[in-house]
Amino acid sequence: MPKLLLASETDTLDLNEIADKGLGYQAVTGVTGFGLPPVSVQWLEGAGDGATFRRRRVLTRDIDIRLEILARDRQHLQELTDRLALALDGRCTLTLLDEDGTRWTVEVFRTGGGDYSYGVDTIGEREFSTVITFRSEDPYWTSSEAQFRYVGGSTANPFLSNLAQVEVSASQAIGEIQLDNRGTAEAYPVWEIIGPGRNFLAVSPKGERLAWSGRLTADERLIIDTRKGTVVDQGGANRYAELEEAPRFWTVKPGLSTATAQLEDISAASKITCSWRPRKWMVI
Structure with a gap:
């Protein structure tokens, strides 16, 4: 199976150590929970036949890892x-390494497992086997490779070839940004x-507006994280109040x-950077 890593705040366990080094930890055949996450679908039932679809919500993901x-x-x-x-005592990051070097991660907590049957799973000498059950609050796998798009600035970046920038006036710039989300889920x-x-x-491509009415000097920058719903400057000061009323933190489809x-x-030093990490419903 693909190489797995399990990381806590203070340690990282390589779950392919036995195969690579002959000793250590090994995730073995029987791992579950890497496929499509469960969903909850709500229906409106009336007096007639059938029902009408109302909404769908993706639920938390449960993962079982057989560990030796x-x-x-x-x-x-x-x-x-x-x-x-x-x-396993707290939040962990489970990482799957693709052959191309991309890392797909999901944040998890242990919710069960870890027990053993003495005489079957171990005799306390050299070997031990168990099943660990995890649950992730975010059911999607997130790529380690962020994608970037730029408007303005003088940085020579390969992504600039994907950007058609249009100067409206000497003091205003509007740029069209080509978004290429290579994941299978919406990205923030x-x-x-x-x-x-x-x-x-x-x-957004659908016309959703995210507008900020403030001012930045030449030595200032602003970061808007649509996943967290935060707006801060380079010093960490909260600038959320400068967003327009009912802001739309839209996603990249x-x-x-x-x-x-x-x-x-703007000036020649002004620059807008849009970045996101692709997400997937399932990894193999």
Whole structure:
């Protein structure tokens, strides 16, 4: 199976160690929960036949990993099981490594498993096997490789070939941004605006508006994280109140689409960066 890593705040366990080194941890055949996550579908039932679809909500993802440990001796086995227990005590990051080097991650918590049958799963000498059950609050897998698009600035970047920038006037720029989300789920863009400039506006392919009415000097920048719903400057100060009423933190749909971004009172140093990490429903 693909290589897996399990990381806590203080440690990272390689779940392919036995295959690579002959000792350590190994995720073995029987892992479940990497496919499509469950969904909850609501229907409106009336007096007539059938029902009318109302909405769908993607639920949390449950993952079962069959894990084996192979140690040098009894003392080493105790060290490895203690290390596993510490790693599972809190939030963890489960990572699947693709052959092309891309890492797909999901944040998880242990919700069960970890027990064993003495004499079957271990005799306390060198070997130990168990099943660990995790649950992720976000059911999607997120790529380690962020995608970037730019408007303005002087940075020579390969993504600039995908950008058609149109100068409206000496003090205003509007750019069309080609969005290519190579995932299978909606992705959340992060906008970084480098001053000088004021009145930032990003319009989605569907016409949804994310507008910020503020001003940045030449040494200031603004970061709008649509996933977290936060707006901060380079010092971490909250600038959310400068968004227009009822802002739309729109997402990047899978596939190709075109959005626009604009900033007023700009200079040659002004720049808008849009970045996002593709997400997937399932990984193999």
